[in-house]
Amino acid sequence: MPEIIIERKPTTEELRNYIPVGMQTLEKKFKQLRVGMEQEFVRKHKPYCARCADLDFKDVWEEKKRELERKVGPQVVVDTKIIFSYPDLDKYGIESRFELKNKTPIIRDVIMDGVRVPKLVGHYFEYVCKERGCGRAVEVPLAELDLAIEIKKGKE
Numbered sequence: 764m765p766e767i768i769i770e771r772k773p774t775t776e777e778l779r780n781y782i783p784v785g786m787q788t789l790e791k792k793f794k795q796l797r798v799g800m801e802q803e804f805v806r807k808h809k810p811y812c813a814r815c816a817d818l819d820f821k822d823v824w825e826e827k828k829r830e831l832e833r834k835v836g837p838q839v840v841v842d843t844k845i846i847f848s849y850p851d852l853d854k855y856g857i858e859s860r861f862e863l864k865n866k867t868p869i870i871r872d873v874i875m876d877g878v879r880v881p882k883l884v885g886h887y888f889e890y891v892c893k894e895r896g897c898g899r900a901v902e903v904p905l906a907e908l909d910l911a912i913e914i915k916k917g918k919e
C-alpha cells in the first residue's frame with residue numbers, strides 16, 4: 764500500500780514562533796552555565812547580576828535567531844552550523860559593577876541554655892548593579908565578616 768503523506772505548509776504564525784532546535788539547546792546551555800556561575804558567587808557571598816547576564820544573552824540570542832531565519836528560512840536551519848558565542852559570564856560579578864547601598868543586620872532566634880534569644884548572625888548587603896540599576900541582596904554570615912576584617916588587619 765502506498766504511503767500517503769499529507770504535507771502542510773507551516774503558517775506564518777507558526778514560523779514566527781519557530782525556534783530551531785540548535786538554538787533551543789544553546790539557550791538551555793546558557794541557563795546552565797549562568798546558574799552555575801551565580802551559585803559560585805552565592806557561595807562566596809558576593810553579588811552577581813543574573814538579570815543583566817540574561818538580558819545580554821537574550822539580545823544576542825534573538826539577534827542570532829533573527830539572522831538565521833532571514834538567511835535560510837527557519838525550517839532549514841542546520842543545527843551543527845549555528846555558530847554562537849556566549850557573553851562572558853564573569854563580568855556580571857566584577858566588584859566594580861556594584862555599588863553597596865545598604866547593610867542590614869540579620870537577626871535570628873537561637874536557643875541558648877534552653878532559652879530562645881535573638882542573635883546577630885550576619886548582614887544583608889544590598890547592592891545596585893550600575894549597568895541597569897538591578898537590585899542584588901547578598902547574605903553574609905558573621906563569620907565571613909570577621910574573617911574579612913582579620914584579613915584586612917593582617918595586611919596593615
Ligand SMILES: [Zn+2]
Binds near residue numbers: 812815892893894896
Ligand atoms: Zn544588572
